[in-house]
Amino acid sequence: MRYIDLTHTITESMPVYPGTEKPLLEKLEIDGYRETLFHMFSHTGTHMDAPYHVFRDGRKLEDYSIEEFTGKAAVIDIPRGTRTIEPDMLTPAEGFGFILLRTGWGEKWGRDEYFSGFPVLSLKAAEYLAGLGLKGIGFDCISADEVGMNELPVHRILLGSGMLIIENLACLEMLPAEVDFTALPLKYTDSDGCSVRAFASY
Template sequence: MTAYDLTHPLHDGVPVYPGTPEPGFTTVRTVPEHGALMTDIHCWSHVGTHVDAPAHMIDGGAGTFDLPLESWMGLAAVLRLPHPGPGAIEPENLTDVMAAGRGVLLATGHAGSWGTEAYYAGAPYLSVAAAEHLRELDVRFIGIDFPSPDPVGATDQQAHQILLGAGIPIIENLTGLDRLPAPEVWFCAAPLLAGAGDGGPCRAFALADQPGPVPARSQQSRTQPRRS
């Protein structure tokens, strides 16, 4: 069994969605001085690798406190969508998605731009038709290795509305999806139960019986698989 960590670490300087404040991680206790190491954390709920619950965009939608734990885990189809840059993912790009009841992980390789201007300025996104297609497939959750299912900076957030409105949670800013073996893995990205329940940071990971493809050098140094 191979375990894959799919999470960007949270630390000072972590990239944030344009227009949102930078988080802060301040050491407030140390072992030599206080006997314990502790960190003061200040951040918005949607930072780094995180989940969107329906309540994030849908008035009265289910929050992280309402959704069962199974909403964030289970078998997930790994769909490889090498994407050359900004532009819409269309329904014809999603033809290999497996049956209803599974999650879907969209592996575009865009996580390799994490920490650069291109990560937000050149991100792919879902077209309205693609979001509707995923909704019709009745998938359990959607995981993406780019910032948002909508174009960065969009004001109407149509893909969010379609997916979250159907009760489909979204996991954003995943990394290392291009290292996962197709066609499917077991995936988990349970969020913290905190705040208003709109979403929150998570530790995303996948398990697979077989190792995936050799990762690009930039990804290999960040998320090495662990074997058990």
């Protein structure tokens, strides 16, 4: 069995969604032991969105069972240069718990161009996926919607179906077409989202 870490390391200099404060990791040494005081937004780095992120009455992460954070995943290649992902690009998604969209955009992590021009689902594609009974969908880019799209229409369709969204995945280029996928958030109250440790095995 081979395990691949799909998680970006949280650092104070890491890329964050435009307008969001970067994380602060305050190193403390008290009576001979060390701790770190974290100050960061719940959607920092490789993270998971819950329906509560956009719906006041949506499910929160603490409402999900542990089994809903893991399952078989199809890794779907999106052709380079694609701006809008259409349903016919997503047919391998049927029969899986998760899909991971490998767009190649993760190669731009750490550069300004990471934040614009990445592929996004058309509304028809989002509706198609919402009807498949998926546990979740993962992206190797900053968001399921274009940056600055305040209405978050793709988020609303996907999260409205009950599925989870995992954004800023790393190292998807190392995966075969089918893997076992896991993304584990912290368990905290009223959780709209959370940074995760995501990994795949095959």
